[in-house]
Amino acid sequence: MVHNIAILGASGYTGAELVRLIATHPAMRIVALSGDRKAGMQMAEVFPHLRHLDLPELVRIEDIDFAQVDLAFCALPHATSQAVIKGLPSDLKVVDLSADFRLRDPAEYLKWYGKPHEALELQAQAVYGLTEFYRDEIRAARLVAGTGCNAATGQYALRPLIEAGVIDLDEIIIDLKAAVSGAGRSLKENLLHAELSEGYHAYSAGGTHRHLGEFDQEFSRAAGRPVRVQFTPHLIPANRGILATVYVRGQADAIHAALAARYDAEPFLTVLPMGELPSTRHIRGSNFVHIGVMADRIPGRVIVVAVLDNLTKGSSGQALQNANLMLGLDETTGLMLAPVFP
Structure with missing residues (x-):
């Protein structure tokens, strides 16, 4: 089975890293890419190193048909994800790469980020995404919060x-x-x-x-x-x-x-x-x-x-590892790439 994937915020570094990793993933297919300020552009224009890939055009988030999506990666800026994820279908699996759902206590979020959390019900549901320590919880999660x-x-x-x-x-x-x-x-x-x-x-x-x-x-x-x-x-x-x-x-x-x-x-x-x-x-x-x-x-x-x-295991690679677990796949799928050296 191949799972349909959306990447929200695909015009940033972590979004591009997700595309790079998923491009050779045997059980994932990218069906939607958002980049609000670059909507209407091709990924090859934004990231020429991805020119060889057949990718959908960048669109605005509101133009994505999420009924066709099995899991969404949210690679948006901090304090943006909570409002966006709150508006997504309640049955859609989401891996968030921002800081919006990392802290469990609303008071701690207010302390460190200087504003009240806008999606407290989702904050209470989110599983912290340090894979090796929350593996079982991540498998059963609807929303996983990537670590810093x-x-x-x-x-x-x-x-x-x-x-x-x-x-x-x-x-x-x-x-x-x-x-x-x-x-x-x-x-x-x-x-x-x-x-x-x-x-x-x-x-x-x-x-x-x-x-x-x-x-x-x-x-x-x-x-x-x-x-x-x-x-x-x-x-x-x-x-x-x-x-x-x-x-x-x-x-x-x-x-x-x-x-x-x-x-x-x-x-x-x-x-x-x-x-x-x-x-x-x-x-x-x-x-x-x-x-x-x-x-x-x-x-x-x-x-x-x-x-x-920081872009792979610290963010996008960790996100893909967690998504594999959420979709019932071997968590190493698409991630056994050797390091680039020199």
Whole structure:
């Protein structure tokens, strides 16, 4: 059986990445693409690298016949998805790539995003889309909320350690480097080549980054008590990739063993041999995550490094993995592409 797929917001980076991945998927067919500001254009005009594909023309969302759609990916800007999804057929399966349904508590959404949620009934239904930790819930879900790419990277490094009780929960530091495509495709002065190249900088420091809402929610849930991490992201002059260097207090052997045991059967998660650290160049363009562990020179302190591609495993690849589960397919379908190297 081939499932009909719509991609809302196909003119952005995550929308284009979804098209790239689904193009060779044996059980999915793209029947609708929306891009309101580019309605009437062909995807080849918007993304020439997709020129070889036979794709529908970009249209406005209201012009899509959702009766012909089995699942919709919503790759729209934050604070836009909730109103759009609220207006979709109630039986349509949806994977949302925005931040609109990631936080379960309406008060937390208001705190981190500065405005009340406009679809509280849907917020209550949404399943958090960190696939490896919510697989059963995702299979039965109508609406899945994709994680933040930074939040996913930090969670892959830390969540098994919190669950296993092998680290001090009050001494966690996440130092994260993120590529520029994570900021989206819209024009911004600080993302111009002359502004960004030949250097990198910290941003949203001091506990202001919105992905902290996800860390607070998920780490506290895993621990059974409040957990607050120190998190500083940095923007680097690269197109793809996230590297999180996490500093924790514990024993390196126990930390490595906990990660290896938790991810042993996971198709996309690889824990490297003790002392080997990963690089973003080895997961670029793929749905894979590499994690490394190294003991620090200070006894009792350990370094954990996790890498993923922000557009694939951090967003569109994760979305497709979740959609596979929602449609009763093998979750790896269409996602076993090898990383692009060099």
